[in-house]
Every structure is written in structure tokens, then in C-alpha cells.
Amino acid sequence: MGQSPDSGQKQTPIDALNNALDAGTLAHVRRMLNSLPAAEVADLLESSPPDKRKVLWQLIELENEGEILHEVNADISGEILRSMDTEELLAVTEGLETDDLVDIVQQLPEQLSNELLQSMDAQDRQRVELVLPFAEDTAGGLMNTDTITVRPSHTMELVLRYLRRHEEIPRFTDTLIVVNRKDEFLGLLPLRRVLVSDPGMTVRELMQTGIEAIPADMPDSTVASLFERHDWVSAPVVETNSNKLLGRITIDDVVDVIIEDADHSLMSMAGLGDDAETFSRVIHAAPRRALWLGANLITAFIAAAAINLYQETIQQIVALAILMPIVASMGGVAGSQTLTIMIRGMALDQINRSNTRWLLNRELIVAALNGMLWALVVAAVATLWFGDQRIGIVIALAMFINLVTAALAGVLLPLLLKALKIDPALAGSVILTTVTDVVGFVSFLGLATAFYM
Amino acid sequence: MGQSPDSGQKQTPIDALNNALDAGTLAHVRRMLNSLPAAEVADLLESSPPDKRKVLWQLIELENEGEILHEVNADISGEILRSMDTEELLAVTEGLETDDLVDIVQQLPEQLSNELLQSMDAQDRQRVELVLPFAEDTAGGLMNTDTITVRPSHTMELVLRYLRRHEEIPRFTDTLIVVNRKDEFLGLLPLRRVLVSDPGMTVRELMQTGIEAIPADMPDSTVASLFERHDWVSAPVVETNSNKLLGRITIDDVVDVIIEDADHSLMSMAGLGDDAETFSRVIHAAPRRALWLGANLITAFIAAAAINLYQETIQQIVALAILMPIVASMGGVAGSQTLTIMIRGMALDQINRSNTRWLLNRELIVAALNGMLWALVVAAVATLWFGDQRIGIVIALAMFINLVTAALAGVLLPLLLKALKIDPALAGSVILTTVTDVVGFVSFLGLATAFYM
Numbered sequence: 001m002g003q004s005p006d007s008g009q010k011q012t013p014i015d016a017l018n019n020a021l022d023a024g025t026l027a028h029v030r031r032m033l034n035s036l037p038a039a040e041v042a043d044l045l046e047s048s049p050p051d052k053r054k055v056l057w058q059l060i061e062l063e064n065e066g067e068i069l070h071e072v073n074a075d076i077s078g079e080i081l082r083s084m085d086t087e088e089l090l091a092v093t094e095g096l097e098t099d100d101l102v103d104i105v106q107q108l109p110e111q112l113s114n115e116l117l118q119s120m121d122a123q124d125r126q127r128v129e130l131v132l133p134f135a136e137d138t139a140g141g142l143m144n145t146d147t148i149t150v151r152p153s154h155t156m157e158l159v160l161r162y163l164r165r166h167e168e169i170p171r172f173t174d175t176l177i178v179v180n181r182k183d184e185f186l187g188l189l190p191l192r193r194v195l196v197s198d199p200g201m202t203v204r205e206l207m208q209t210g211i212e213a214i215p216a217d218m219p220d221s222t223v224a225s226l227f228e229r230h231d232w233v234s235a236p237v238v239e240t241n242s243n244k245l246l247g248r249i250t251i252d253d254v255v256d257v258i259i260e261d262a263d264h265s266l267m268s269m270a271g272l273g274d275d276a277e278t279f280s281r282v283i284h285a286a287p288r289r290a291l292w293l294g295a296n297l298i299t300a301f302i303a304a305a306a307i308n309l310y311q312e313t314i315q316q317i318v319a320l321a322i323l324m325p326i327v328a329s330m331g332g333v334a335g336s337q338t339l340t341i342m343i344r345g346m347a348l349d350q351i352n353r354s355n356t357r358w359l360l361n362r363e364l365i366v367a368a369l370n371g372m373l374w375a376l377v378v379a380a381v382a383t384l385w386f387g388d389q390r391i392g393i394v395i396a397l398a399m400f401i402n403l404v405t406a407a408l409a410g411v412l413l414p415l416l417l418k419a420l421k422i423d424p425a426l427a428g429s430v431i432l433t434t435v436t437d438v439v440g441f442v443s444f445l446g447l448a449t450a451f452y453m
Numbered sequence: 454m455g456q457s458p459d460s461g462q463k464q465t466p467i468d469a470l471n472n473a474l475d476a477g478t479l480a481h482v483r484r485m486l487n488s489l490p491a492a493e494v495a496d497l498l499e500s501s502p503p504d505k506r507k508v509l510w511q512l513i514e515l516e517n518e519g520e521i522l523h524e525v526n527a528d529i530s531g532e533i534l535r536s537m538d539t540e541e542l543l544a545v546t547e548g549l550e551t552d553d554l555v556d557i558v559q560q561l562p563e564q565l566s567n568e569l570l571q572s573m574d575a576q577d578r579q580r581v582e583l584v585l586p587f588a589e590d591t592a593g594g595l596m597n598t599d600t601i602t603v604r605p606s607h608t609m610e611l612v613l614r615y616l617r618r619h620e621e622i623p624r625f626t627d628t629l630i631v632v633n634r635k636d637e638f639l640g641l642l643p644l645r646r647v648l649v650s651d652p653g654m655t656v657r658e659l660m661q662t663g664i665e666a667i668p669a670d671m672p673d674s675t676v677a678s679l680f681e682r683h684d685w686v687s688a689p690v691v692e693t694n695s696n697k698l699l700g701r702i703t704i705d706d707v708v709d710v711i712i713e714d715a716d717h718s719l720m721s722m723a724g725l726g727d728d729a730e731t732f733s734r735v736i737h738a739a740p741r742r743a744l745w746l747g748a749n750l751i752t753a754f755i756a757a758a759a760i761n762l763y764q765e766t767i768q769q770i771v772a773l774a775i776l777m778p779i780v781a782s783m784g785g786v787a788g789s790q791t792l793t794i795m796i797r798g799m800a801l802d803q804i805n806r807s808n809t810r811w812l813l814n815r816e817l818i819v820a821a822l823n824g825m826l827w828a829l830v831v832a833a834v835a836t837l838w839f840g841d842q843r844i845g846i847v848i849a850l851a852m853f854i855n856l857v858t859a860a861l862a863g864v865l866l867p868l869l870l871k872a873l874k875i876d877p878a879l880a881g882s883v884i885l886t887t888v889t890d891v892v893g894f895v896s897f898l899g900l901a902t903a904f905y906m
Contacts, residue, residue, distance in 0.1 A: 018807050039682035047803040049811040160648070169645035172686065174627065191644060192622035195613070228712075229492035231705040233625065233686055251704055252684040255711065259681075262715030263797065269719070270793035271786075278798040279808070279815075286819045289790055293823055294830075296786045300779040301834065307775045314767075314774050321767050321774035322760045325890070326753040328778065333724075333749045337742055340723035344716065345731040350500040354471045355732070358502040362732075366739045374746055381754065437778070 030059040042071030049279050065092045070100040075277045078107045086115045098145045102131045139223050140216035143237040143247035146170040149179045152204035156197050172250035174233040178207045184243040185213045185236055213238040224257045265343050268425035295430050303437035310445035319386045320448050323395055327444045331402035331436030338363050338410025339432055343425050360411045367407035371400040390451050398444035409435045483512040495524030502732050518545045523553035528730045531560045539568045551598045555584045592676050593669035596690040596700035599623040602632045605657035609650050625703035627686040631660045637696040638666045638689055666691040677710045718796050721878035748883050756890035763898035772839045773901050776848055780897045784855035784889030791816050791863025792885055796878050813864045820860035824853040843904050851897035862888045
């Protein structure tokens with residue numbers, strides 16, 4: 001049970017690798033890197049600042065590069081791919097699954113992707129050209145062409161013999177796909193059913209029918225929710241207007257879609273690009289965020305202009321300047337809660353015509369209740385602080401108004417944006433802040449003007 | 454191609470059901486409900502306000518209830534379960550998979566769960582009692598006991614005969630689990646390898662070794678990242694300190710974990726509970742949010758107290774009151790961008806000792822660049838607006854200071870909170886807002902006091 005530093009049992013492979021990197025023992029790092037699963041190396045690349053990433057990449061053997069490229073996010077793989085020439089690309093893409101291959105081809109500049117396609121062998125090129133027309137975020141873009149198909153008339157004995165002729169059955173093959181002579185999808189035959197059935201039974205007797213195959217143009221997030229609902233491991237993809245089998249989608253790729261979709265709301269609500277990777281360089285990070293700060297600056301100036309209307313009131317009662325950010329801030333927080341619930345509900349496809357009114361009611365009631373509660377607290381504190389009951393009344397009313405407005409805007413704004421085909425996760429929070437700031441300042445300072453002036 | 458309203462081809466089953474519900478044709482709704490997959494009914498329940506949900510639940514047949522209960526989120530299933538008596542519970546839980554059964558038992562009040570356990574048949578009780586000790590968010594809590602095991606000495610012929618004796622092979626069985634006489638885990642035998650191998654070969658010759666089984670106490674999010682990295686469909690679970698096989702985890706349950714984890718950051722950052730369902734009742738939604746608003750109110754009063762220090766300055770130059778929210782707001786937005794990146798990076802396990810310094814540097818540089826850019830713009834606008842160059846200089850300096858502070862706090866705060874075992878997604882944004890508000894107001898008003906007074 002010696003505790004040599006190399007065999008530390010509690011270290012994860014990634015920790016060990018980081019330590020070896022820090023220690024500068026590159027030969028050691030190379031050995032470790034090339035023995036890890038592709039996804040783990042991809043994690044390591046994604047957790048590394050760009051310069052360290054370059055060093056790591058050079059230590060990875062050519063035969064492992066393709067699979068790793070598929071696992072890292074698009075920002076990073078794009079950067080790596082653009083630094084390769086055709087020969088390297090050809091070496092990297094050899095033996096990849098179709099969808100991985102297509103992902104890579106799609107990320108290349110046109111000239112390079114044409115060169116790459118021309119240098120592939122005919123079979124690979126055919127596979128890629130079949131999938132290439134489909135957008136990356138559709139079922140077609142997700143699919144592989146490694147299907148195993150059988151005919152309804154085959155017996156189990158024949159099916160088993162046919163399977164045995166394969167050198168390897170592709171991963172995630174939980175079903176055989178049943179097609180007719182014209183390659184049209186008919187149904188699925190689960191492997192686990194093949195294994196327990198009488199050798200004389202036919203595919204027709206055992207196959208599951210009534211399953212709809214996925215049309216190639218279905219958006220990937222819809223594919224993901226189908227997989228989730230039906231607990232699929234793989235599913236067949238057909239041509240959109242015929243029923244001709246094109247390929248299949250497997251759960252590993254669907255999990256990636258699920259993770260990306262979930263990430264989308266979080267990142268968008270902070271104005272960060274979807275594919276903004278954690279370790280993007282300053283030159284990528286700064287402009288994206290500058291844009292968002294600029295949008296917020298416009299918001300802030302609109303709020304300032306609202307305050308400007310009440311210059312005289314503020315000049316006479318400076319307590320208003322001290323308290324006014326409280327009203328705006330509480331409205332902003334309440335609004336962002338409602339907005340987050342709406343955006344999550346919309347992402348989960350839970351919100352539709354029939355329940356919007358219920359949601360709006362619920363949000364308004366919650367806002368009214370919490371508005372009353374905190375208005376009372378704020379009124380008490382403000383009255384005690386400035387020894388003036390009127391200021392307590394004014395801030396309580398303003399806060400109540402702003403919280404209810406925040407709920408109203410938080411429900412309706414994302415629905416409106418969606419109807420206008422604008423991403424609510426991206427645009428929602430900036431616009432909502434404008435609303436709650438302006439309503440907060442105007443109601444507070446306006447009421448104060450009415451009370452005092 | 455008639456377009457009868459019932460067979461509208463573009464309607465999803467859920468739309469159709471909603472329409473039927475609105476039309477009040479309950480018999481029709483009942484038929485549809487009981488022919489949909491459990492996950493789809495669960496979606497429908499989750500997309501329904503509580504009262505409609507109750508109506509729907511009563512239309513679901515007893516035999517379908519168990520599976521549906523497992524698919525809805527814990528808030529909803531808890532509510533439904535607590536309204537049942539032992540007899541109903543027993544009927545609902547019959548034939549469920551072990552992990553689903555255990556989930557249900559765990560959600561019941563102790564008395565009811567004891568009654569339920571006592572009324573189960575001995576075999577079910579044994580299965581449940583094996584899994585029950587493990588927390589819901591560990592590998593043990595995720596696992597099922599429906600493993601198919603083989604011995605190293607078996608030949609493929611024997612294995613195939615053994616499989617054929619099963620009436621049904623459980624879903625997600627992509628591998629057989631190889632164990633020794635003492636039920637200790639030895640390796641995995643992929644079904645797809647069984648199918649293509651010579652009948653005379655033994656399990657020992659064909660099995661994959663060198664795979665580590667999952668210890669029962671591993672946290673579920675670690676399990677999820679293992680599945681993601683290795684593209685597993687199922688994986689064996691063993692006793693933590695021995696290697697004794699306990700069960701297996703399947704990808705369908707892992708996908709649920711992935712979705713929950715992804716949801717966590719988004720919901721927590723808005724101060725919404727993890728399991729806050731979209732259609733929770735006012736009585737559940739209001740108190741949770743009240744708490745968060747209360748925390749924010751404290752923040753807002755701290756900011757107000759900061760402004761209060763500069764009463765005299767504001768009284769003399771009212772422009773300061775008009776402009777000060779701009780400085781605070783820009784700091785808040787910049788800070789929340791940095792915080793979101795940190796929280797996502799931490800959730801993805803990307804952030805560690807070796808790259809924190811790089812991240813901090815990057816954030817500071819981005820903040821400094823964007824700080825300079827927008828400081829100049831703000832300075833120009835403020836100077837023109839109030840015809841006073843000094844106010845432009847003051848706001849530019851204050852904004853620069855606040856953006857850089859926001860970056861510093863945005864990186865360090867979540868790390869600090871994590872070290873203190875406080876969830877950064879939950880507490881981070883409130884504390885960060887306090888920092889950017891206070892620094893924003895104090896730097897702006899403080900500099901103004903120095904310049905003007």
C-alpha cells in the first residue's frame with residue numbers, strides 16, 4: 001500500500017495530469033493524455049487556458065485527435081481545425097462516425113472543406129454528402145448512418161446469423177431497424193427481443209410498429225424531448241416527406257443537445273453567447289460583453305432621464321435620492337424571478353395558450369402579497385430613518401406598484417418577444433430592467449412630487 | 454384527407470388533449486391520457502395548474518399511475534402521494550422498478566412508508582430495503598436491481614441459452630455483468646459482443662475488464678459526468694468498500710440528473726428553489742420568493758446607507774442623483790456576467806487551482822477594456838447633458854473602478870462561497886449586487902465630493 005505520488009488513489013486522472021503538466025514532465029503527460037477516454041481529454045482541453053491547450057493538443061496522438069475534436073465545444077474545435085492543413089484534416093477524420101465527420105466539415109472554411117471532401121475515399125464522401133445538407137441543429141445533422149436493417153420476412157435464426165457476420169455491431173445498437181425493399185421504415189426490433197425469442201419466429205411477428213421515425217428536419221431540441229419522453233437509446237431518422245430510412249440518432253449525441261439547451265437560458269440571461277466557453281480569450285470575450293454592457297447603458301440612461309424629470313423634487317427632499325434605488329432594485333429582482341420562471345417554462349415547452357392566464361394570475365397574486373409585505377417593512381424603516389411618515393407612505397405605494405408591474409412585465413414580455421421571434425432569454429432581462437427601473441423611479445418620485453409639492 | 458378536429462395531423466398529443474379538456478369531453482380525454490407514454494402524461498401534468506392537474510390525475514388508470522408518478526417532478530408527485538391511502542399506494546407501486554419504488558417510499562411520511570413496506574410482498578420489500586439506505590442523490594439511490602449476471606467460465610452458447618430463459622430482458626441492458634461466486638464485480642460483457650462471437654468462446658475471453666464499477670455512495674452528479682464521458686448506456690453499482698454487485702444505473706435516470714443539475718444554476722441565481730415547479734401554487738411560491746426579496750432589501754438598504762453618506766453633495770449637485778444609478782447598474786451587469794461564467798464553469802467542474810489565476814486575469818483585462826470604452830462614452834454623454842466636464846470625469850472614473858471591482862468580486866466571491874460550503878449560485882448574486890451597488894455609489898459620490906466640495 002505504498003503511496004507513490006504517481007499512483008495517488010484519490011486523484012482524478014485530470015488532477016494527476018494537471019500536476020504532471022505543472023511539473024513539466026511532458027513525456028509523462030503525453031502517455032497519460034493518450035490513455036484517457038476522448039471525453040475526458042476534451043474536458044481537460046475545455047478547462048485549460050488557450051496557451052496550455054495548445055501545448056496539450058500537440059501531445060495528443062493523431063489517431064485520437066478526431067474523437068477528441070468531436071467532444072470539445074465548437075469554439076475550441078473550430079480554433080484547432082482552422083490551424084490544420086488538408087493532410088492533417090484527412091488523418092484526423094479517418095474512421096470517425098458520420099455525424100462527427102460532418103460536424104468537422106461544417107466548421108471548416110468552404111475551400112478547406114471542399115478539399116477535404118475531395119480527398120476522402122468515395123464511401124466516406126458519400127456518407128458525408130448525405131448528411132451535410134442538414135443543418136447542425138436538426139435531426140439530420142445529429143444522425144449517423146451506421147444502421148443495421150432487417151426485413152419483416154426474416155426469421156430470428158437468419159437475423160442472428162446476419163448479426164454474427166458483422167465484425168462489430170455499432171455502439172448504442174439496442175434495436176434493429178425494419179425496412180421494406182424500398183428502404184422505407186416499418187418498425188423496430190429490439191435486440192433484447194431477438195435474444196429471448198424462438199429462432200423460427202419472423203421479424204414481422206416480433207417487431208414494434210406504430211412508432212414514428214424522426215423526420216430529418218426536426219429541430220434537435222424536439223428530438224431531445226422525444227428521447228427523454230420515450231427513454232430511447234437510439235431512434236431511426238427518415239426523409240422528411242417520404243418514409244425512407246436515412247440513419248439513426250443515438251443517446252450520446254442527444255445528451256449533448258440536452259446540456260447545450262440547458263446552458264442556453266443561463267448564459268443568454270447574462271448576455272453571454274451560447275457557445276461562450278469558460279476560457280475564451282480576451283479578444284473573444286471582450287466584444288461580446290461590451291455589446292451587452294452597451295445595451296444596458298442605454299437602459300440606464302433611460303432610467304436617468306426618468307429621474308431627471310423630478311430634479312426639483314429631489315433637490316428639496318434629498319431622502320428621495322437615497323431611497324429611490326431601493327424601489328428600482330426590488331422591482332428588478334421580483335421581475336427577474338418571474339422572467340426566469342417563464343423562460344424555464346418556455347424552454348421545457350410547458351407554457352401554452354391554455355395556462356398563460358393562470359400563470360399571470362399567480363404571478364400577480366404573489367407580487368401583490370410580497371409587495372404588501374415588503375412595502376410595510378420598507379415604510380416602517382423609511383419612516384423611522386427620516387422621521388417623516390409621508391416618505392414611508394410614498395415608498396410603500398411605489399414599491400407595491402413596481403412589484404406588480406414587474407410580475408405583469410415578467411409574464412407578458414417573454415411571450416411578446418417569442419411572438420416576435422426574439423429570444424426571450426437574451427433580450428428579456430435588459431428590457432425588463434428598463435421597465436422596472438423606469439416604473440420604480442417614476443412612481444416613487446412622481447408620488448413624492450404629488451405628496452410634497 | 455379530411456380535416457376533422459380530432460385527427461389534426463399537426464397537433465401534438467398534448468395540444469389535442471388540451472383542446473379536448475377545454476371542450477369538456479372527459480371520456481375522450483381519459484382515452485387519450487391512458488394511451489400516451491408516461492413521460493408525456495407527466496409533461497402534461499407539469500404544464501397544468503394544480504386544479505386542472507387534479508382533474509387529469511383522476512382520469513388516469515391505476516395501472517399507469519406508478520410510472521407517471523416517477524416521471525413528474527418531486528413537488529408534484531409528493532403532493533399526489535400524500536393524498537393516497539396504503540391500499541392505493543400498494544396498487545400504484547405494483548410492478549415498478551426498484552428505483553422508482555424507492556423514490557416513492559422516500560417521499561412518503563414515515564408512518565405511511567412503513568405501512569406500505571409491510572404490505573409489499575417479501576421480494577419487493579427486500580429490493581426496496583436494499584436500496585432505501587442510500588440517499589436519493591447518490592449512485593445507490595439511482596440504481597435498479599434488475600441486473601443480468603454471468604460467470605467468467607460460461608461459454609457464449611450457455612449465455613445465449615441463459616438469456617433465452619428470460620421472459621424479458623430489462624430495458625437498457627447493453628451489457629451483461631460478470632461476477633464471481635461471491636457476487637463481486639469482475640467486468641462487463643457487451644451484448645453486441647455476445648451476438649458476433651463464436652459460441653464456444655468463454656465470458657472470460659470476451660469480457661471487458663479494467664472498468665471500475667460505481668461505488669454506491671458516489672454523488673449523482675459525478676455519476677452523470679462519468680456516463681457523459683464514457684458514453685455509457687448502463688453501469689454496474691457496487692458496495693462502497695467491497696466490490697460486491699448491488700445493481701445498475703441506466704441512462705434514462707442519468708438524463709434526469711443532468712437536466713436537474715443544469716436547471717439548478719439558472720433557478721438558484723434568481724433565488725428560486727431547485728424544485729420550484731412552474732405551476733406551483735401561490736402558497737408555495739410566495740414564501741420562497743419573499744425570502745429572496747427580503748435578502749435583496751437588506752442589500753438595497755446597505756446601498757441606501759452608502760448614498761446617505763453623501764447627502765450634502767447630492768443636495769448641492771442634483772445631477773449626481775440622476776447619474777448615480779448608471780454606475781451601480783453597469784457594475785451589477787458586468788459582475789453578473791463574470792459570476793455566471795464562474796458558476797457555469799464550477800458546475801462543469803472546469804475550474805481548479807491551476808486555472809483560477811488565468812481566469813481572474815482575463816476577467817480583469819476584459820473589465821478594464823470595457824470599463825475604459827464605456828467610461829468614455831458615459832463621460833461624453835454626461836458632460837454634454839449637464840454642460841460640466843467635471844461630472845464626466847467623475848462618472849468615468851467611478852464606472853471604471855466599479856467594473857474592475859465587479860470582475861474581481863465576480864471571480865473571487867463564488868470561490869470563497871464554495872470554500873465556505875455555501876452554494877455560489879444561490880448566494881452569489883445577492884452579495885455581488887451589494888458589492889457593486891456600494892462600490893458604485895461610494896466611488897461616484899465620493900469622487901464627486903472630492904472634486905466639488
